[in-house]
Amino acid sequence: MLRALSAGAAGMSLPNVLSASDDQSFSGPAKRCIYIFLCGGPSQLDMWDMKPDAPSEIRGPFSPIRTSVPGMQISELLPQTAKHADKMAIVRSMHHDNANHDVGILYTLLGTSNPPSLTAFPPKRDDHPALGAIASNLLGVPGELPAWVSLPRPFTTGARFYKGQTAGFLGPDYDCFSPNEAKIDSLGDKEFEVRSLNPVDGIDLDRLRSRQDLLANIDTLGDSLEKIHSIEQAAQCHEKAFSMLTTNATRDAFDLSQESSKLRDRYGRNEYGQSFLMARRLVESGVRTVNVFWTFYGEDGCQFNLWDNHGSDKPVCGGINNGLEMITAPYCTPAFDQCYSALLEDLSQRGMLDDTLVVVVGEFGRTPRINGSGGRDHWPNCYSTVLAGGGINGGQIYGKSDKHAAFVDEKGVTPDDLAATVLHAFGIPPEAMIKDQQNRPIPVTRGNPIRELFS
Secondary structure (H helix, E strand, C coil): CHHHHHHHHCCCCCCCCCCCCCCCCCCCCCCEEEEEEECCCCCCCCCCCCCCCCCHHHHCCCCEEECCCCCCEEECCCHHHHCCHHHEEEEEEECCCCCCHHHHHHHHHHCCCCCCCCCCCCCCCCCCCCHHHHHHHHHCCCCCCCCEEEECCCCEECCEECCCCCCHHHCHHHCCECCCCCCCCCCCCCCCCCHHHCCCCCCCHHHHHHHHHHHHHHHHCCCCCCCCHHHHHHHHHHHHHHHHHHCHHHHHHCCHHHCCHHHHHHHCCCHHHHHHHHHHHHHHHCCCEEEEEECEECCCCCEECCCCCCCCCCCECCCECCCHHHHHCCCCHHHHHHHHHHHHHHHHHCCCHHHEEEEEECCCEECCCCCCCCCCCEECCCEEEEEECCCECCCEEECEECCCCCCEEECCECHHHHHHHHHHHCCCCCCCEEECCCCCEEECCCCCCCHHHEC
């Protein structure tokens, strides 16, 4: 009891979400992954899979533009991204069977379209682990930093904390670390605050180190007793937590002030741009997986799925009309175009793109036909995902949609296959096993990796 409670008495605010594991024999071209989730369902027809010859009610108001790859076109809303098409593989044949946000999110974050339950929240300890947890379990936790981080905060909508953000049955050792709350104002004047790394009020680093010594002394009281696995797990997490709180490595990785003003401007002085830059800093410092959740919080605190462009005659959340025109708002496609292109450019210039996999995905796409309110509705039957780096052979399009981007024509890809592709980039095959709470071997995925994407 003393062991279990003493870390809390030591005054740490860091959640018990850290892990340790021995390296396994898996090896692939990717050493790290930045997984970008565009909450709400981005439109394939208005971004990645345009149909300029379709009727106006299908093709929409935007035009395709040329990219750096001859014959490859994307939306005029993505002019900076178009310059980096040679680094990207666009998968135009994603699909699954459910048009509900919660289920689509569950499929995408868990990496399976056949979960034991379609209940998307709250997470439970018998859930299948997310990709970041699987990678941590099989590949180990490198260095002093956590192996898996989510930015700018955990993915929640109101009281809903979605599955796919924990280690599930692998246990809390492999859960995701999040900076709790990291809001950056529209001008970027506020720094990225990582409250999880701050000791509680009144506990400075000297007192924290003193309490670390106390915890070590308490631990020795039980050396002659039979070791309890859960206590050993807690001790490992406490040791890692103290290291993160008392050394500079973690604080430096989360310190955006160490980047030049010019580079911060290039990414964009907004929450998303600075989160993308933070993701690059983290993977450069040793974090293996970073999830970036792109969803919008208005000044009044209201949250909504800004990629969810149904259209409406009534203003929503902060006076923003949720029609197709919303994706042209500064915090949507223009901001994404700026920071995504900056990320690819930055990783490439630093020599990191070859071993950093960057994934852009939503929970589904949008209906081919524009509705009566000037927007598009949910559409899981065909949508697009973009991958770059981490061994991906850029400048290619995989799969094919029909003439209206309504259904898959060739080479269909499911959320299971996308998960298998991410793991394949790390060198983890679909038949690799992890163990559940009963120590039973469970396959990491039931999908098939898209091997054709890799060089």
